[in-house]
Amino acid sequence: MFVRKRTSKKAKKGYTWTVYIDYEDSYGVKQRYTKGGFQEKSEALNHGIEKQQELKQGIEIKLKDKTFSEVYLEYMDVEGKFKYTHNTMITYDSIYVNHIKDGIGNAKMRNLSYKALQEYFNGICDEGMGTTTGIKRIFCVTFKYALRVGYINSNPMLMVTVRGKVNKRKQDDIITFEQLEEMVKILCTVDEKKRNYVPFTHYSFCIFLYLSYFLGTRKAETLAITKQDVDFENNTISINKQLVYHGFKKEEYYCTDKMKTKSSRAILPMCDKLKEILQKWYKKNPYDLLCCDEYGDYIVPTDCCRLCKESAKKIGIDFHPHSLRHTYISNLVLSGVDVKTVSELARHSNTSTTLDIYAQTTFEKKQEAINCTFNAYLDTKSNKKVTNLKDERLN
Structure with a gap:
């Protein structure tokens, strides 16, 4: 925020004061608020401070009212459709509709703290690991987007761990x-x-x-x-x-x-x-x-x-x-x-x-690795001992 003296023929002193406030709106777009006509500099400053606080609160309220679904859909429209293939978009949409939309998707972004998110993922641990990993991927890209545009100040997903049923590979x-x-x-x-x-x-x-x-x-x-x-x-x-x-x-x-x-x-x-x-x-x-x-x-x-x-x-x-x-x-x-x-x-x-x-190997491959590493090594040691004994007898 700053104020400037502006020449004015109508003013008693021949000038007035104008206040300027540069800020970013809820979409991250730079804006400028101006208001002039103040007779005293102090009046302009006081107005500027009040307006600055008003703008800040208005933006925060607007941002905090956004649900996870709103931010996710916004991300897919702004970035996702240009970043992902059609097949990937279909996969993301299926996960979102089946596991997020009618549940945690309605939660306000302001309420999705690390604790809330971790409790959510703990609650779906009965799902397959592939499913929970897919859900986490959607949360990760959405929170990264929210951080980039200024909707949030930190990314709680960085600390969240997921669990799920691991289907043993047949x-x-x-x-x-x-x-x-x-x-x-x-x-x-x-x-x-x-x-x-x-x-x-x-x-x-x-x-x-x-x-x-x-x-x-x-x-x-x-x-x-x-x-x-x-x-x-x-x-x-x-x-x-x-x-x-x-x-x-x-x-x-x-x-x-x-x-x-x-x-x-x-x-x-x-x-x-x-x-x-x-x-x-x-x-x-x-x-x-x-x-x-x-x-x-x-x-x-x-x-x-x-x-x-x-x-x-x-x-x-x-x-x-x-x-x-x-x-x-x-x-x-x-x-x-x-x-x-x-x-x-x-x-x-x-x-x-x-x-x-x-990178998974069969038990036979693991057994082969152990045999090649230790059995061969011990056999070599045994052969050396036998050779040394023969040499001693010959001497």
């Missing part, structure tokens, strides 16, 4: 290549009794399985791969787009180059087996899209996943498309590939994601 979650081949065999078996059975489309589902298994790509990325992305000469496949399909009819599917993260875009090495499979597929598939129906259009992801699950069930395993990504990364880890390389091949934003989620 052995079936790691798909062996032999199991994959069995699934392919079932998908390709001609069965006239099946409704809408089209051999070309069903084998296209098999290509989806092979690509996911050998590249570790996400479902939307796999369904967007075209022949232009495949380089047989250099044995690489470029991952540069993904299919947008949530909430759309098949005719409205489209590909976008907006990826999940910056690391998602990459050129991946292609193994010899995948190269062989694709070269055979090229002779049957005249279209540019690798996973397509008999007309060259995008396949329906739900149909593909449903039939893959049915084929997996027939050989006694549980299947989810993301299991193939887990399998890809687990195979790399179990083969002894270093974490940095695994992270780059998995196209994670950082290595901590790889370590936290995927």
Whole structure:
């Protein structure tokens, strides 16, 4: 706040005083309040102090009345829709509607202290860890936004920890290549009794399985791969787009180059087996899209996943498309590939994601590590002792 003397012919003294107050409104936009015509400087100062307090209280009251839902929806409109892919937006919206909107979403931001938030997450610990982590992610981005625009002075989510039921990974979650081949065999078996059975489309589902298994790509990325992305000469496949399909009819599917993260875009090495499979597929598939129906259009992801699950069930395993990504990364880890390389091949934003989620080894692998480390070491020590005893006897 500051005041200035302004010349005025109408004033008795030939001048008046004007007060200026610079401030930011509730949306973080810089504003200026001015009022003039004061005969004395003290009058201008007193008015300025009162107005300054009034503006501050008005902004604080407006901010404190905002609910979490209001701030979250504002964040998604201002930043989220430009930052996230359509598929991610759908996921966030589903979590928000099912777990936040009709409950804690109605709470005032001013009431969401660390204690209140921690008690909330403690109360939903019976949910799966994936669910609670997804809810926390929404809270984190919303509070960071609120902090950036000045709605809050500190971020209590930095101290909040989440708990949830951890679903123990079944052995079936790691798909062996032999199991994959069995699934392919079932998908390709001609069965006239099946409704809408089209051999070309069903084998296209098999290509989806092979690509996911050998590249570790996400479902939307796999369904967007075209022949232009495949380089047989250099044995690489470029991952540069993904299919947008949530909430759309098949005719409205489209590909976008907006990826999940910056690391998602990459050129991946292609193994010899995948190269062989694709070269055979090229002779049957005249279209540019690798996973397509008999007309060259995008396949329906739900149909593909449903039939893959049915084929997996027939050989006694549980299947989810993301299991193939887990399998890809687990195979790399179990083969002894270093974490940095695994992270780059998995196209994670950082290595901590790889370590936290995927760096799991079987008991046999752990036993092998112990044997190689200690048994070999002790055997070497024993051999040295035997050698030394022989040397002493010879002497």
